[in-house]
Amino acid sequence: xxxxxxxxxxxxxxxAHEMKWDGVRALAYVDGGRLxxxxxxxxxxxxxxxxxxxLAGAVGGNDAVLDGEIVAFDEQGRPSFExxxxxxxxxxxxxxxxxAAAVPVTYLLxxxxxxxxxxAIAMPYSARRGLLDEIVRKGAHWDIPPYFRNGxxxxxxxxxxxxxxxxxxxxxxxxxxxxxxxxxxVKVKNVRTQEVVVCGWKAGExxxxxxxGSLLLGVHDERGRLRYAGSVGTGFTEAALxxxxxxxxxxxxxxxxFDEEPSREDARGAHWVEPLLVGEVQYAEWTGEHRLRHxxxxxxxxxxxxxxxxxxx
Numbered sequence: 001x002x003x004x005x006x007x008x009x010x011x012x013x014x015x016a017h018e019m020k021w022d023g024v025r026a027l028a029y030v031d032g033g034r035l036x037x038x039x040x041x042x043x044x045x046x047x048x049x050x051x052x053x054x055l056a057g058a059v060g061g062n063d064a065v066l067d068g069e070i071v072a073f074d075e076q077g078r079p080s081f082e083x084x085x086x087x088x089x090x091x092x093x094x095x096x097x098x099x100a101a102a103v104p105v106t107y108l109l110x111x112x113x114x115x116x117x118x119x120a121i122a123m124p125y126s127a128r129r130g131l132l133d134e135i136v137r138k139g140a141h142w143d144i145p146p147y148f149r150n151g152x153x154x155x156x157x158x159x160x161x162x163x164x165x166x167x168x169x170x171x172x173x174x175x176x177x178x179x180x181x182x183x184x185x186v187k188v189k190n191v192r193t194q195e196v197v198v199c200g201w202k203a204g205e206x207x208x209x210x211x212x213g214s215l216l217l218g219v220h221d222e223r224g225r226l227r228y229a230g231s232v233g234t235g236f237t238e239a240a241l242x243x244x245x246x247x248x249x250x251x252x253x254x255x256x257x258f259d260e261e262p263s264r265e266d267a268r269g270a271h272w273v274e275p276l277l278v279g280e281v282q283y284a285e286w287t288g289e290h291r292l293r294h295x296x297x298x299x300x301x302x303x304x305x306x307x308x309x310x311x312x313x
Contacts, residue, residue, distance in 0.1 A: 001067075001111075001177045003185035005312045008152045009169050016125065016147040017155040020166040020187055021108050022079040023071035024088060024303050028107065030056050030064045037070075039303040048090055051100050051141040052107045058137040066136070067111035067176075072103050078163050081280075081298055085240075088302040107142040113176055121176040125184075128176065156188055166190045193282050194219065194292065195301055195309045196229060199257050200272040201248060212241050212248075216270055217281070217292065218258055219311050225259035227290060228266060229311075232281050235297035248273050278304040286311070 009015055026045060029036040035056040037046045046053075049070060059066075072087065074080040083103050090096050112120050112132045120128055132144060148155050149172070156167050166189040174184035196217040204213030214233035218226045236244070251273040256262055262270075281295040290311075 001179075001185065002181045003168050003187040004181055004183050006183075006186045006188065008156060008167075008188050009171075009183075009186050012150055012152050014171055014173070015152060015169040015186075016129070016149055016172055017152045018110055018147045018168045018170065019145060019155075019159055019162075019164050020168050020189070021069040021071050021145075022081045022165045023069040023084055023105075023108070026068065026070050026107070026303075027113075028052075028055060028064075028066040028068065028109075030059050030062070030066070032063065033057065041303055041305045041308075043303070045303075047093070048087060048096060049100075049105055049107075050096060051104055054139055055107065055136075055142045058139050058142070060135050060137070062135055063114075063116050064112060064135060065114040066109050066132070067113060068107050068109035068142075070105050070107050072105050076163075079165070085299045088300065104141065109136060109142060109144050110147075111176060113178070121178065124173045124175065125170050126172045156190075160190045164190070165193075191282055192284070193280055193298065194229075194295075194312060195304055196232075196279050196281055196292075196295075197226065197275045197306045197309050198248070198273065198277040198279055199226075199228070199275050200270045201244075202231065202269050202271070208241075211238075212236075212245055215244070215279070215297070216262075216266075216272075217279075217295070218275060218309075220307070220309055221290075221311065224307075226257060226275060227260055228256075228258050228262040230291035230293075230295065231266075232292070232295040232297050234295075235281070240297075240299075247277065251276060275306050278302075278306055278309055 025040050026037045039045050071079045072083040159167050169186045171184040199218040200216035201212045202214050204211050214231040216231050217229045219229040253272050256272050257275040278301040280298045283292045284294040
């Protein structure tokens with residue numbers, strides 16, 4: 001179940017408010033004392049986060065399906081999507097062990113879908129949260145953050161003060177709707193972010209000569225057409241640019257991948273790639289020409305499929 005973007009819903013008393021965590025969404029399947037972590041795009045990501053394995057022994061001997069967000073924290077204790085980036089695509093056991101020691105993650109649980117033979121998705125949100133608190137014992141690398149009834153404006157203001165991404169308002173009576181983006185869950189952001197499909201790149205100039213200067217982006221419209229959404233040239237470290245170049249090299253193609261041809265100016269000097277990689281940018285606004293204004297690169301989204309990348313309204 002995913003949330004719609006919007007303002008704080010009313011009436012306030014009908015909703016609980018959770019902090020919005022800047023990480024990777026994952027379902028946890030505990031079965032026979034073993035844990036599997038599955039991403040939003042149905043990939044098994046268990047081996048990437050070995051420090052969460054102990055959760056299997058912290059559910060009171062039950063089999064369960066849990067929902068939450070995998071988060072890495074910076075030195076100030078704030079969620080850091082940048083810190084999480086090296087963990088997301090890593091599958092080498094030795095490197096994973098090094099990263100788990102250097103950049104440990106925490107699995108922040110906020111829902112339960114199933115316990116033993118009993119599905120919980122039809123239960124109201126408030127009852128599921130009670131069940132979650134009842135069956136899960138908190139550990140060093142998993143936790144159940146609080147939620148807040150009433151006072152949504154205060155919770156949102158507090159999230160802004162703490163430097164968090166925003167809040168998610170959830171209707172107290174709402175069931176869990178698998179696979180649905182439902183108005184029963186509303187995400188209210190302090191900053192604007194947009195998932196994007198990487199469709200090409202342009203060479204850098206000056207100090208970026210010989211490497212990537214900007215990435216060319218695409219987003220699907222309401223009819224499912226992949227449309228050019230502008231370019232992003234900020235938010236990269238030199239190391240990130242090297243990694244991006246390595247990932248784009250085998251995806252090269254001769255023609256633009258969009259359903260509508262970009263303008264001659266947009267296409268000048270472009271190196272096109274197969275639209276297989278998903279990233280995320282922070283931006284100021286959308287222009288009237290369907291372009292992202294002042295985007296800044298945040299990183300790849302290994303947990304998202306290109307065909308699911310839509311413009312958030």
